[in-house]
Amino acid sequence: MQLFVQRLFDALANGSTYALVAVALVLIFKATTLVNFAQGELAMLGAFVTLVLAYEQGIPMWLAVFLAMIILGVFAAGVERVLIRPFDPADHLPLVIITLGLFLGINAMAGIVWRFDPRSFPELFPSGNAFTWGSASLRWYTVFTVLTVLVTIGLLQLLLNKTKIGLAFRAVSSNLESSELVGIRVGPTLQFGWALAAAVGTLGAAVYVADPFRQLEPSIMLRVLIFAVSAAALGGLDSLWGALAGGIAIGAIQSLVVPYVPFIPNELGLAAAVVVLMLVLLVRPAGLFGTPAVSRV
Template sequence: MSGGSTKTQVKAANGGLERGMVALRNVGARRMQTFGGLLAVLVVFSVWAVIDGGSKLLLQRTFDGLNNGFIYSAMALSLVLIYRSTGIINFAQGNMAMFGTFIAYVLIVEQGLSVVAGVIVAMVISAIGAAVIERLFVWPFDPKNHLAITIVTLSWYLIIAALAGIIWAFDPRAFPSPFPTGANDYVSIGGARIRYASLGIWATVLLTLVLVTQLLRRTKIGLAFRAVSSNLDSGRLVGIRIGRVVQLGWALSAAVGTLAGCLIAPSLLLDPNFMSKVLIYSFAAATLGGLDSLGGAVIGGLIIGLVQTMSGGYFKIIGSEFSLASALAVIIVILLVKPSGLFGSRRVERV
């Protein structure tokens, strides 16, 4: 009798495990479907685009789109980090990145640091700044009071933008690129050019993604971070110091944001508003990817970048100034089909 009961339970446990695996496989299958769908769209579009303008033009536009896309990816990554730790969208993210970029500018142009060192120091400074903001202005709130925290980020959006305006005024400034930007610094693929600076940006963003995911996957605090972002209450119950984890999310996010700002600043000019448009595209990218998925943020960023470039390039009716609208239209359509983004986790509502 005793043995029988235990056996039943072991069997039960195995059954649970098996079902868990099936569930995982189902999730995988759904991802594959999503990928497949995207790929199909991509193939159909490419064939049409090659017929329309030739392969060289398509390649060039793809590279341009990826260039923007990787910047959006980096910003989206920073948005996702805060979303996962605090459960909100940080509307101040763009301005935090802008401020960080200005710090890097001061360090490099006025203090004479090398570009790479300046960017890294600026990343550290903005991480500390974000951690302080989190501790003083976000931590006092109940973590579930999302509306209040969102309003806090809106206030910082205003304060940071205004401070930058007061300190640095609104004249656009040139920001040095950390990568070679000479006229001949490019590789040629199929007649299309990729500049070294672009390659540098792509590599930096991918490296950042890998570093962040590894940090979250391999370290103890990363484990705590993932636990908190999937279930706050359980995280607290098992003794995770949530404050530390949330602060880490903000610090990481600010560092990544500053990096994104420094990457795009050379191609735009630096002024207190220079991140606002980028931020909107990154919101789109993060939403598209599903707000809580790091990889989704990167893929979302690339899609937004490509849609923006292609729609501006190939569809004369849309035109370049309308590309923002088309990118946003794409998100709305995708959200209607998949309400929590392409790779976001769907939460089952418990009542």
């Protein structure tokens, strides 16, 4: 029982970091119906920027994370303007290729600049346990990670529903051509979506590596991206709260289902996530909370 509770807590911690990256994917998907394969690498870049700001410039940790979010936001806005906007959003192949190119490029660039040896990342949250019950313990890290995700999604909801740019963003994501006709500047709005996504992704990566059991290195987000993609697809690719639900569900599958179901070997947590992704796309392409795509044939 205590092991079960411990695994439940692990599921919460993992799931909420997946949810943060999934939220970033959802933001870009809402804007451009594109899954950004480079999202994980952008987030990894953000974590490195945070580290540089905190260690080399001596900026307090949380301020460093905030500055890194802004820097990555600006960077992603530039990427959108230069690399994404020239292409037809309906034609997927060039866009997939561009984001894969970004993926390779950013990963290699980080490897060149920071090398592949793992670095320890300063803790963002107080260490120690909030609550212990026998061998099961709820770490403060888990508590604050869940809180961070809730606050982030809450703030994003406020931003999208209560501000003018949020309104423009929702209009563009619901119908690009009509919003162009009513005078919304579509380009900058999409750019805003990319910037927002990169910022949230950066936060996600920072929180992910702030776990004292993890270290930062350029390939850290490879696995996370796949978990996040399954989480986003499970929750519905255009739903923010869905991303949270999907993230927790994927975390639960990784920490609960895989250890308890005898025929799935432990190493296959990643495979389980991919299978979930495939099943979701097969059975319910809109995910749990997403809007089904309707098209006129």
